[in-house]
Amino acid sequence: MVDDRIRKIDGTDITLEIQEIMIRYLKNVFKNLRNLHLDDLTPNPLLMKLVGTAAELNSAHQLVEYMLNARIERSTSTGFGMTIQKIATAFCEKTGVGGADISIVKENDFGVPVRWYIQMKSGPNTVNKDICIQISSDLQSAVRRAPGSAGLLGITYGKADRVSGITQQYLSFDFEAGRDFWEFISNDPECYRKLWYLTISIAENFEDRGGLTLKELIELKREELTAEFLSKYGESGNQMWNNFLEENM
Structure with missing residues (x-):
């Protein structure tokens, strides 16, 4: 099942x-x-x-x-x-650390838990140069407060190759977009699809x-x-x- x-x-x-x-x-x-x-x-x-x-x-x-x-x-x-x-x-967890919207702990490739500080944007074209620079600065500030942690920009929809070139040029941290972002925060490659089907069910029964x-x-x-x-x-x-x-x- x-x-x-x-x-x-x-x-x-x-x-x-x-x-x-x-x-x-x-x-x-x-x-x-x-x-x-x-x-x-x-x-x-x-x-x-x-x-x-x-x-x-x-x-x-x-x-x-x-x-x-x-x-x-x-x-x-x-x-x-x-x-x-x-x-x-x-x-995830809400974070009181300035510079991040949410945080999550994930094991890295060596099985070591790493805390990720994440800023979120809804779509792939919502980040201009100034915002990229600000996000990079904010995430750097968050990571400095927690040695061993990492930073990420999470984009809730779209694909990586559709994220604006400005983001890729001026962002100092990695980003995950669309299904990759949802898999990142859930460890479930089908998470985006489950959200889709839940959305359909709610819309049809509301x-x-x-x-x-x-x-x-x-x-x-x-x-x-x-x-x-x-x-x-x-x-x-x-x-x-x-x-x-x-x-x-």
């Missing part, structure tokens, strides 16, 4: 803990969307006119759909970046307190925001755009 449980290096089963982290994330997605109002979108009128005209977004419905989709993509991506780091933390699917809630919110937009700016044309400019600039 295939073991689909997610475990720490010491064998502790953390499947339910990770499940709860993901469910809390989904609950927040629904909550934030349900509480969203038109003024929360804080649109840049110059950007909206530039993109709106180029993309032929000429009506209240079209503009609201564009703004809402952009808001959902941005907020869910940002929120999940923090969530995936919480999931990684479940495998029930919002309002009894709506996310698709249904998005459509409901689109209708609400369109009604707000119509009341505030108008339906279309130059007068709508003039109202939009005066209210937001």
Whole structure:
């Protein structure tokens, strides 16, 4: 029988803990969307006119759909970046040592336990030159406080060959990305796949307190925001755009 449980290096089963982290994330997605109002979108009128005209977004419905989709993509991506780091933390220890997000003890090739201090980034393109230099400095500081320890940058998704060249050039420590990172903190080469299947199970079985699917809630919110937009700016044309400019600039 295939073991689909997610475990720490010491064998502790953390499947339910990770499940709860993901469910809390989904609950927040629904909550934030349900509480969203038109003024929360804080649109840049110059950007909206530039993109709106180029993309032929000429009506209240079209503009609201564009703004809402952009808001959902941005907020869910940002929120999940923090969530995936919480999931990684479940495998490790939080550290009070400055310069590291988490730490973990692993045996090296000679069977000697080594403490690793790890900084985390959600994706392969989130680290520019200045951040690389800062991460290197922070990890060096953490390692100096614990002789015999090691430092690592952990990237929660993506593949090593997709990590930006800037990271590879300016980072003074090794990094692990995607499935390699999850294997590193779990000692399980199938860890990333188990996370995938757990994600599917949660998504398919999640029930919002309002009894709506996310698709249904998005459509409901689109209708609400369109009604707000119509009341505030108008339906279309130059007068709508003039109202939009005066209210937001």
